[in-house]
Amino acid sequence: TSHPSKTTVTTTVPSTITTTTTSVPLNTSNPQDLMELVGLTSPPSTPVTITVWDSYSTSENQAFNQTLAQFEKEFPWIHVEVTYGVGVGTSQFETAAKADQAPIVYRDTSDSGGALFASGLVLNLSQYLPPSITSLYLPTAIHDWELNGSLYGLPDDINYIVMFYNKKFVPYPPNTTQQLIQIAEQVNSTYHIWGIAYGASDEYGYRFAAWFAGYDGQIFTTMNGQVYPDLNTTAMVEALQFWYNLTYVYKVNYLAPSTGAGGVEGQLFIANKTAIIFDGPWDLDAYLQALGPNLGAAPLPVVSQTGLRAEPFIGSTGWLIASPQASGASPLQIKAALIFILYVTNYQSDLRLWNIAHDIPANAQAYNTAIAELNAGELKPSYLNSIMKGILEQAKYGQKFPNIPQMAYYWNSFHEYASEFFAGKISAQQAAQGMEQAFVQALVQNGLLSSINLPPPPLPTLSTYVLILSAILSPLVIDRRWKI
Amino acid sequence: MRKDKLFSFFYILPILVVTVILFVFPLVYSVYISFTNLSLFHFFKYSFIGIENYILIFKYGYFNTLLINTLIWTLGSLITMMALGFFLALILNQRDLKGKSIFYAILILPWAFPGFISLLIWQGLWVDPYGMMNRLILPLLHLPPVNSLTSTKDAWIELIVTNDWLSFPYFMTVFYSALQSIPRELYEIAELDGASTFQKFFRITLPSLKRTIAFVFITSFVFTWNNFYPIFVLTGGGPGISTETFIVYAYEEAFDYNNFALAAAWSNISTLIIIILAIIVIKYTHILDNIAG
Amino acid sequence: MSYVKLEDVWKWYKNKNKVTEVLKGVNLDIEKGEFVVILGPSGEGKTTILKIISGLLKQDKGHVYLRGKIVDDVPPKDRNVAMVPQNYALYPFMSVFDNIAFPLKVSHTPKEEIKKRVVEVAKMLRIDDLLDRKPSQLSGGQMQRVAIARALVKGADIILMDEPLSNLDAQVRVLAREELKQLQRELKSTIIYVTHDQVEALSLASKLAILHDGIIQAYGDPKEIYNNPNNAWVGKFLGNPPMNVIKGSVNGDSIIIYDYRIPLPERFKGIVKDGQDVLIGIRPEDLFISDKGVLEGEVAMVEDLGPYTILHVKIGDETVRVFEKSFIRKERNEKVKLDVNVNKIVLFDPKSERNLLLLTGIGNGKK
Amino acid sequence: MSYVKLEDVWKWYKNKNKVTEVLKGVNLDIEKGEFVVILGPSGEGKTTILKIISGLLKQDKGHVYLRGKIVDDVPPKDRNVAMVPQNYALYPFMSVFDNIAFPLKVSHTPKEEIKKRVVEVAKMLRIDDLLDRKPSQLSGGQMQRVAIARALVKGADIILMDEPLSNLDAQVRVLAREELKQLQRELKSTIIYVTHDQVEALSLASKLAILHDGIIQAYGDPKEIYNNPNNAWVGKFLGNPPMNVIKGSVNGDSIIIYDYRIPLPERFKGIVKDGQDVLIGIRPEDLFISDKGVLEGEVAMVEDLGPYTILHVKIGDETVRVFEKSFIRKERNEKVKLDVNVNKIVLFDPKSERNLLLLTGIGNGKK
Amino acid sequence: MNKYTLFKIIRLLISYFILIIMAIFSIFPLYYVFMTSFSNAPNLISLSISDLFPKHLHLTAYKELLSANLYGGNFPLWVRNSLILASSTAIISVFLALITGYALSRLDIPAKKILAIFIYIVTFFPYTATAVPLYLLFAKLHLLNYIGLILAYTPGTSIFAAFIAKLSIDSIPSSYEEIAMIDGLSRFGAFLRIVMRLALPVVVLTAILGFSGAYLDFALAYAFLLPNVKEWTATIGLYYLAGLLNPASAPAYNIFAAGAVLMGIPLTALFIVSQKMMTRAYSNLAGVKQ
Numbered sequence A: 001t002s003h004p005s006k007t008t009v010t011t012t013v014p015s016t017i018t019t020t021t022t023s024v025p026l027n028t029s030n031p032q033d034l035m036e037l038v039g040l041t042s043p044p045s046t047p048v049t050i051t052v053w054d055s056y057s058t059s060e061n062q063a064f065n066q067t068l069a070q071f072e073k074e075f076p077w078i079h080v081e082v083t084y085g086v087g088v089g090t091s092q093f094e095t096a097a098k099a100d101q102a103p104i105v106y107r108d109t110s111d112s113g114g115a116l117f118a119s120g121l122v123l124n125l126s127q128y129l130p131p132s133i134t135s136l137y138l139p140t141a142i143h144d145w146e147l148n149g150s151l152y153g154l155p156d157d158i159n160y161i162v163m164f165y166n167k168k169f170v171p172y173p174p175n176t177t178q179q180l181i182q183i184a185e186q187v188n189s190t191y192h193i194w195g196i197a198y199g200a201s202d203e204y205g206y207r208f209a210a211w212f213a214g215y216d217g218q219i220f221t222t223m224n225g226q227v228y229p230d231l232n233t234t235a236m237v238e239a240l241q242f243w244y245n246l247t248y249v250y251k252v253n254y255l256a257p258s259t260g261a262g263g264v265e266g267q268l269f270i271a272n273k274t275a276i277i278f279d280g281p282w283d284l285d286a287y288l289q290a291l292g293p294n295l296g297a298a299p300l301p302v303v304s305q306t307g308l309r310a311e312p313f314i315g316s317t318g319w320l321i322a323s324p325q326a327s328g329a330s331p332l333q334i335k336a337a338l339i340f341i342l343y344v345t346n347y348q349s350d351l352r353l354w355n356i357a358h359d360i361p362a363n364a365q366a367y368n369t370a371i372a373e374l375n376a377g378e379l380k381p382s383y384l385n386s387i388m389k390g391i392l393e394q395a396k397y398g399q400k401f402p403n404i405p406q407m408a409y410y411w412n413s414f415h416e417y418a419s420e421f422f423a424g425k426i427s428a429q430q431a432a433q434g435m436e437q438a439f440v441q442a443l444v445q446n447g448l449l450s451s452i453n454l455p456p457p458p459l460p461t462l463s464t465y466v467l468i469l470s471a472i473l474s475p476l477v478i479d480r481r482w483k484i
Numbered sequence B: 001m002r003k004d005k006l007f008s009f010f011y012i013l014p015i016l017v018v019t020v021i022l023f024v025f026p027l028v029y030s031v032y033i034s035f036t037n038l039s040l041f042h043f044f045k046y047s048f049i050g051i052e053n054y055i056l057i058f059k060y061g062y063f064n065t066l067l068i069n070t071l072i073w074t075l076g077s078l079i080t081m082m083a084l085g086f087f088l089a090l091i092l093n094q095r096d097l098k099g100k101s102i103f104y105a106i107l108i109l110p111w112a113f114p115g116f117i118s119l120l121i122w123q124g125l126w127v128d129p130y131g132m133m134n135r136l137i138l139p140l141l142h143l144p145p146v147n148s149l150t151s152t153k154d155a156w157i158e159l160i161v162t163n164d165w166l167s168f169p170y171f172m173t174v175f176y177s178a179l180q181s182i183p184r185e186l187y188e189i190a191e192l193d194g195a196s197t198f199q200k201f202f203r204i205t206l207p208s209l210k211r212t213i214a215f216v217f218i219t220s221f222v223f224t225w226n227n228f229y230p231i232f233v234l235t236g237g238g239p240g241i242s243t244e245t246f247i248v249y250a251y252e253e254a255f256d257y258n259n260f261a262l263a264a265a266w267s268n269i270s271t272l273i274i275i276i277l278a279i280i281v282i283k284y285t286h287i288l289d290n291i292a293g
Numbered sequence C, D: 001m002s003y004v005k006l007e008d009v010w011k012w013y014k015n016k017n018k019v020t021e022v023l024k025g026v027n028l029d030i031e032k033g034e035f036v037v038i039l040g041p042s043g044e045g046k047t048t049i050l051k052i053i054s055g056l057l058k059q060d061k062g063h064v065y066l067r068g069k070i071v072d073d074v075p076p077k078d079r080n081v082a083m084v085p086q087n088y089a090l091y092p093f094m095s096v097f098d099n100i101a102f103p104l105k106v107s108h109t110p111k112e113e114i115k116k117r118v119v120e121v122a123k124m125l126r127i128d129d130l131l132d133r134k135p136s137q138l139s140g141g142q143m144q145r146v147a148i149a150r151a152l153v154k155g156a157d158i159i160l161m162d163e164p165l166s167n168l169d170a171q172v173r174v175l176a177r178e179e180l181k182q183l184q185r186e187l188k189s190t191i192i193y194v195t196h197d198q199v200e201a202l203s204l205a206s207k208l209a210i211l212h213d214g215i216i217q218a219y220g221d222p223k224e225i226y227n228n229p230n231n232a233w234v235g236k237f238l239g240n241p242p243m244n245v246i247k248g249s250v251n252g253d254s255i256i257i258y259d260y261r262i263p264l265p266e267r268f269k270g271i272v273k274d275g276q277d278v279l280i281g282i283r284p285e286d287l288f289i290s291d292k293g294v295l296e297g298e299v300a301m302v303e304d305l306g307p308y309t310i311l312h313v314k315i316g317d318e319t320v321r322v323f324e325k326s327f328i329r330k331e332r333n334e335k336v337k338l339d340v341n342v343n344k345i346v347l348f349d350p351k352s353e354r355n356l357l358l359l360t361g362i363g364n365g366k367k
Numbered sequence E: 001m002n003k004y005t006l007f008k009i010i011r012l013l014i015s016y017f018i019l020i021i022m023a024i025f026s027i028f029p030l031y032y033v034f035m036t037s038f039s040n041a042p043n044l045i046s047l048s049i050s051d052l053f054p055k056h057l058h059l060t061a062y063k064e065l066l067s068a069n070l071y072g073g074n075f076p077l078w079v080r081n082s083l084i085l086a087s088s089t090a091i092i093s094v095f096l097a098l099i100t101g102y103a104l105s106r107l108d109i110p111a112k113k114i115l116a117i118f119i120y121i122v123t124f125f126p127y128t129a130t131a132v133p134l135y136l137l138f139a140k141l142h143l144l145n146y147i148g149l150i151l152a153y154t155p156g157t158s159i160f161a162a163f164i165a166k167l168s169i170d171s172i173p174s175s176y177e178e179i180a181m182i183d184g185l186s187r188f189g190a191f192l193r194i195v196m197r198l199a200l201p202v203v204v205l206t207a208i209l210g211f212s213g214a215y216l217d218f219a220l221a222y223a224f225l226l227p228n229v230k231e232w233t234a235t236i237g238l239y240y241l242a243g244l245l246n247p248a249s250a251p252a253y254n255i256f257a258a259g260a261v262l263m264g265i266p267l268t269a270l271f272i273v274s275q276k277m278m279t280r281a282y283s284n285l286a287g288v289k290q
């Protein structure tokens, strides 16, 4: 069996990338080159308007707005209508597409993009751009945007979770889970604060996938040429058990109700009430503000039991173009859109995101510049350099984010059973079994898996029926006096 | 005469138009969609597949769990908040109580304040052991802490108490309003006849308010049944799906799985159940007679 | 021994820092088995008195005695009085049976007993065929009887009634009045009945109390009060059409009214001084149109009301009402002569408006 | 030319598949400047008639003419009639001034003009010092005057009044009645006044219409209807105490009542046959207690109502009411002899209960 | 007397005790919002009791909220948009509810009862399920704008309010409108000027419910108004500024709370000012006539 989620593991990021020269100019910073790239020789006589959905955060938008201003100066014939405040994820785009209101250009995560591409809502860029275009981006990032050999989007950042720790409590970043437990226990007994805070029961499987991988698990397997969930494994049981033990046996992990800097997890970290959390660089600002030089970042540890690294998903966010069927765009608008997405993912644009919002660049050249800056210690304040290094270090040990459509059904299946497990309602084995079954069920219901014999649903108990019936009939037994 | 009727009809026309646009059309659309396979992967080209979605729901879905959850959520919320609202209305309705309007003004604040914020705040208040509920209030009352992550029971307590907070001012207002419409003479004469406070309550107050109670009950039953935000924000249906209701589940089906047809089927089933329940109640209690008659 | 007694009862309502004195020292002494009607204009405190007797309100000063015992601190339910409130206050959600049974139910009477007594009372009031109905399905007269039945069923021997007929049609009211009178005769309970309608008061009362300005202005036999009112206000208030009260002065053995002269009634001789200004109260029915009449006036208006006619006759500046059976007819502006039943005349002091007989302490409205 | 005319007006209400016929062919012909009172028991359709005249309701059959023109399709606002509704319907949220000014405001009269006319009308009705008050601060009598002012201010010459006095205290009602009469004399407008109170009807009407069973039973001079009612129902309904209607039979030139014999009135001679059974209508005021009386009975009840007394006298099986001025007094169970004013007697057909005079077409209630 | 007054005092004491407890219960979360809005850390859970009484009140969140500018869109503008939207919704809801209540109460309409029950039952269909079809329909009708939003907001309030209005109008003697009609108003004019005024408590209630519904809505406004920053409502702007629209950024709860306080003030004032009306609006529900 081969594992689709692991087939294209190209996790190591080269320190520099050399651009291969081809006949087509690939300088996406030059307006003229960009026009040629999409097959235009001169600006068209009539201006075109493209609609753009912008899902950047407030700080990212600062960078984007500069880029946009630049773009409009260089392409006066392209008028960009930006919709701010769009959320990532498929649903908003789909509803709009159904109503013929889809934007021409859209920024989304690679996995949502994959689902949209699979459903035909997103343009196949391979038909418009030369294959060599991929060389402009980090391989890790650009491969996230390929499905069945077709390119459907251009990345502007990569993202993943890392380990943040508070240097006040943690002497050195744990390298293995053994050390993680040790340090956490020590923190716990010395400072009477939590060693780790992890919103395990708020998990939809994004963060957890790293630990699952550390126990040598993978989300999908292929059976008879069909992609099939692979959650009901000892890897899952052990990974679940690992966190369960941290929480309930060693009692070093705080079972947080919500994740991220805005969640309880992050708030505890900010308030110096926990030493370690696992979170992404998008929350860096919040932690930096609170902890300053005490903040440390490092890759996730090696799982001592297996000797494998906990590998987070290397995700990517990037720009897509809606298929003309969804947006009703004309060929010229498509061309303008191509110019736009190439432009906003070019060196200058991506570097701006890095400089202003600390997004990890997906543009290879921008990435190189970022690394160089780090190596030169040019970031201010100076301790930020080591933090960013720690963050970038993690990129070496990531797993590819599966962007196949099946992935959409993983999250809830995982969440449902993991949260039950962490609530102590079922065993790890039951959880692993349950989540796979739910996953399969969801795939079957959505037509992504067929001819599978699902186990029969559990019959409701007699008391259930009694309850339901009595609830329905209760009005009938109200005392006559109460008749109105 | 006929012209008169036509004119009368113009008065009812706006609501009819609006109802058709805002409820009947979506309902018909939803029923139609539920018989197709519209989903992300059958987006532009979807086809009619009959009752397959409904079969799926009953075959593999969580129908029973969701029905029970929905009933717990609806009845649990409704009974407690009606009782609380009623009780406060009774307290406020005492004639010799001073400062009623100040208390009333404070007590309706939860209703007046933006609910989407209140819910987030409550989420924070319930965090075990850091939220003030578990840190300050429950210990003060000598109650055990509540952790919705580890216990279904706690999750329900959290949901229902929060929902009570959000809604009791409404019920208080309704009942206070209705209590004030009971003629005082009824109480006076009962007092002369020797009725005790309890007898007055059970023999006069309650029967006088039964119409109000019934109307508010049905209307709020439907509202609570369909109320989605508290669960979505507070527990997200967890742990597992133990606090998930039809509506929350249908929402997830639509927006997480992009299976619009299945989501429509879930919504339709949910609506069908309340309509049946409501029709039984309406027919049996004649509650709508003076409202619609 | 008095059965119901109010002793110097005061009551004031406080409303937004404004104090309204409603009762200012009400004294009332009611014997067992009497049918006392308290008559007074609207808003003068009649309901307040009943509530104080029943204990629903507490007087601010003074005492209430029931059956010879002071009850100031006894709560309503222990006073054993029944009440028919102004608007009946039937429980709208209960059947007639349940309404009547209510006082028994709250005292945990056995079911059998309740049934027996309700049916008994209902039969007496001829509403035994209505027991299944809801109050909304009753006519005004039936509602009244249900309210009375509810008051009677507990067997309280003091029954308070607050304008029980005021909501009824004029036609029905006459019937209801007759029924009520009969009922009291049968039951022999002590009834305190409140109204602002003198016809009701006169036709029902065995004793009449007139409430005005927070005190009982007159209390006693209705006929006596009618004939010999304590003051001009009572004279005018009691009786429809009201008593004519006109200005005049005493001149020897006569009273001068405008240009005319009528003899001074016997009983006022020695009480009034020569030349004294007086107010002369003459009931419309004590004026007669007669060619030998001593007063002369001009007909200003004729109200022909079927069985009787009221003539408004202008004598000088004053208009007097003359009550005549309809077979005497006069036209407008016609000159008429009026004779007076002199013995029925009442003289009042023009300042205090009090009956001059009472002012000097002779005779006081009690037989 | 008639000023207001109803021509065979029918009206039925549909309610839950049940049709109630309220008006079954009402004809009414009112001349300019008349004060017509429509009298009828409660719920017989009096308000319905007013609503049809004003256009608030549309008749199901028949026609309405105002000022000689058919107005069946004219909406209320264009009929130029004014109305004083049963409960006054003063807008509680407006001051008295604004209430009165309302009809002018909606017709966009200039502000100056409004002010002038409101003050003028208010002065006429003596409410010019109340203009700033809210309706809740008015007494019943004042409310009535405001309602009338609102009706008058537009200058409509047809004014409809729906029991405007029914909510007033008995005392106030008498005054209000007098005021109303005076007002109509001054304004000379056409007033259609609806009531179920005969005293009001008799004292106000220049013409009286009696509504019963969906038709106008009698229409004409009130005194004439009173003295010579079309049928026993009208006789009993009009007048308080009502007409006594007792059974008897004709025997030659006499009528036999129970054991007694009274002369047959002159005008019925030739109309009734010997031995014919009749209903005899005698007004209470046409019965006199007299030692020479032809009828003999026993006093069953004495209602002493101040100015007058009503004696209930039992003659055989029948009880008759006798109206006496109060100076004649009798005790219960006393035997009395009654004399009859024979010329006032009306005879009815026992089956149809119609006046025998009218049945044969001689005389029909019009002078 | 003593037993009597003692009982009364005990009853009142218990009442006040409960009222005070409930008042604290009502206010506590709101106090929390208030305090959060004055903190300069985007914190939502207070980690220790002492944090309930912060030593410094920071105005950073308010400053940030009021100074933020997104292509001409700014919070005061969005609040203004919201107020306009909510007021329009309130006015139309009132109108719709009362006109329907009036028709149900007064007018002779065939199959009135069935119609009323139908309207009532149809509203059982949940909002979550109507949202998408509505969006699709409104997009087709080119109504993805304020007009569409108002149209979408009104029925939720007005259908419920129509029934309350019906009961309220039942209790108003029809002679008020009739006299107005005789005085020169059309039936509709009488409805507008007299009936609406007499049913004021219901009018106020409907207005408040309509107002707050539209004022606080996020989901529908977000779907309808997103493309143009200058048309955003306060809730959209607040979600955006507080970073709640983008899952990959830490939400700034202090900004969120500050926005809630600013948005909450007019709404709370509205509720408190009209409390007398609110407590009368439902009085006809009991149906005293029975």
Ligand SMILES: Nc1ncnc2c1ncn2[C@@H]1O[C@H](COP(=O)(O)OP(=O)(O)OP(=O)(O)O)[C@@H](O)[C@H]1O
Pocket (backbone or CB within 6 Å): C013, C014, C015, C020, C022, C040, C041, C042, C043, C044, C045, C046, C047, C048, C049, C086, C196
């Ligand atoms: N709770 C109260 N607060 C203030 N004033 C009151 C209160 N109850 C009654 N009053 C006032 O006291 C006066 C007497 O009221 P009461 O009800 O006893 O009058 P009434 O004689 O029964 O009148 P009616 O004939 O109209 O029933 C009235 O002027 C009334 O306004």
Ligand SMILES: Nc1ncnc2c1ncn2[C@@H]1O[C@H](COP(=O)(O)OP(=O)(O)OP(=O)(O)O)[C@@H](O)[C@H]1O
Pocket (backbone or CB within 6 Å): D013, D014, D015, D020, D022, D040, D041, D042, D043, D044, D045, D046, D047, D048, D049, D086, D196
């Ligand atoms: N809208 C209606 N639907 C059905 N029946 C009605 C309606 N309006 C009036 N009625 C009935 O028609 C009859 C006449 O009503 P109307 O109000 O005209 O009587 P009325 O003579 O004015 O009575 P009252 O003296 O009590 O005012 C009554 O029996 C009443 O029940």
Ligand SMILES: [Mg+2]
Pocket (backbone or CB within 6 Å): C046, C047, C048, C086, C162
């Ligand atoms: Mg009273």
Ligand SMILES: [Mg+2]
Pocket (backbone or CB within 6 Å): D046, D047, D048, D086, D162
């Ligand atoms: Mg009427």
